[in-house]
Amino acid sequence: MGFLDSILGLFSLDLGIDLGTANTLVAVQGRGLVISEPSVVAVRKGTNQVLTPGGVPAVGDTAKIMLGKTPGNIEAIRPMKDGVIADFDITEVMLRYFINKAHGGRYFSPRPRVVVAVPSGITAVEKRAVKNSAMNAGARKVYLIPEPMAAAIGAGLPVAEPVGSMIVDIGGGTTETAVISMAGLVTSESIRVGGDEFDQCIIRYIKNEYNVLVGDNTAEQIKFQIGNAMPDHDIERLVIRGRNVQTGMPREIEINSQEITEAFREPVTAIINGIKMVLERTQPELAADLLERGICMAGGASLLRGLPEVISMETGLPVGVADDPLTCVARGCAALLEDLDVVKQILDCEGN
Numbered sequence: 460m461g462f463l464d465s466i467l468g469l470f471s472l473d474l475g476i477d478l479g480t481a482n483t484l485v486a487v488q489g490r491g492l493v494i495s496e497p498s499v500v501a502v503r504k505g506t507n508q509v510l511t512p513g514g515v516p517a518v519g520d521t522a523k524i525m526l527g528k529t530p531g532n533i534e535a536i537r538p539m540k541d542g543v544i545a546d547f548d549i550t551e552v553m554l555r556y557f558i559n560k561a562h563g564g565r566y567f568s569p570r571p572r573v574v575v576a577v578p579s580g581i582t583a584v585e586k587r588a589v590k591n592s593a594m595n596a597g598a599r600k601v602y603l604i605p606e607p608m609a610a611a612i613g614a615g616l617p618v619a620e621p622v623g624s625m626i627v628d629i630g631g632g633t634t635e636t637a638v639i640s641m642a643g644l645v646t647s648e649s650i651r652v653g654g655d656e657f658d659q660c661i662i663r664y665i666k667n668e669y670n671v672l673v674g675d676n677t678a679e680q681i682k683f684q685i686g687n688a689m690p691d692h693d694i695e696r697l698v699i700r701g702r703n704v705q706t707g708m709p710r711e712i713e714i715n716s717q718e719i720t721e722a723f724r725e726p727v728t729a730i731i732n733g734i735k736m737v738l739e740r741t742q743p744e745l746a747a748d749l750l751e752r753g754i755c756m757a758g759g760a761s762l763l764r765g766l767p768e769v770i771s772m773e774t775g776l777p778v779g780v781a782d783d784p785l786t787c788v789a790r791g792c793a794a795l796l797e798d799l800d801v802v803k804q805i806l807d808c809e810g811n
């Protein structure tokens with residue numbers, strides 16, 4: 460690290476950013492988590508002109524409320540939705556908004572260094588786009604860290620040691636599975652199935668079984684309330700509202716948790732297969748470590764009832780969920796800010 464950088468480092472408040480498919484979290488060095496908002500931007504349709512109702516840009520919380528409720532000329536976009544950057548310009552707008560919100564308004568403060576966790580599956584072009592966006596948004600230096608690495612650090616796994624740790628981070632759009640040893644991803648796999656897919660399964664199931672359409676936000680609420688990845692003796696019921704496909708009229712129906720478990724079968728299988736694929740590619744010595752140390756889950760969807768249990772059953776490994784799994788990645792990034800030498804070690808492993 461250069462001398463100038465060390466001096467600037469004394470004054471600047473560096474940022475750690477979890478640029479997630481569902482939520483973006485920002486941690487400020489020494490202050491912890493300061494932002495946690497949905498990765499959503501509302502724009503005028505067909506443009507990347509962000510709406511500014513009441514002078515405030517419609518990004519994050521303000522924009523998520525609009526999902527599925529916008530009139531024809533407005534669009535609420537999730538630019539990272541499937542773990543790839545669907546729209547570079549809008550991703551940049553979003554990143555800039557969050558960086559300014561976390562860092563802006565300071566009278567004297569050098570431009571921050573920023574550690575951004577990105578899905579491990581993104582392409583070199585996408586990486587460059589994220590890096591440029593963060594620079595344009597005011598960063599002095601940008602480090603990109605693979606999301607499973609940040610999650611593992613946030614979960615407190617001994618990533619730098621010569622011992623195998625497995626992290627399964629299930630977010631909105633992706634499931635990122637990795638085996639980590641000596642600050643590197645030994646094997647990893649990113650599949651485009653995550654919490655959103657569970658919501659879509661609920662929507663399809665209710666449409667097929669009851670001829671009723673429910674929106675994304677309603678489906679997510681159903682998942683939170685009675686979602687279960689594993690068959691359970693206790694059956695929970697819930698009355699939900701949607702629109703009848705044939706008559707077009709609003710309707711109320713009752714569904715139960717067993718039906719939801721049934722609806723979840725496909726994505727649960729996909730996630731388990733992704734994990735098994737990584738296990739099969741893991742060297743025997745590391746696999747032996749995993750048998751003893753088990754799998755650590757992170758990401759919002761690790762909170763889905765029954766999911767850790769079913770993964771443990773199918774893999775034969777112990778499975779635990781990290782403390783506060785939704786903030787693991789951001790906390791991992793923040794921890795890295797304190798120790799940029801480790802960042803360099805990780806980036807060396809990554810071949811950057």
Ligand code: ADP
Binds near residue numbers: 481482653758763
């Ligand atoms: P990303 O990193 O992709 O932004 P997150 O880690 O923030 O994603 O997780 C978001 C996903 O987690 C969403 O699909 C959300 O519905 C799901 N989720 C959050 N809390 C819960 C919960 N208690 N039960 C089930 N799913 C949850």
Ligand code: MG
Binds near residue numbers: 479629630
């Ligand atoms: Mg995530």
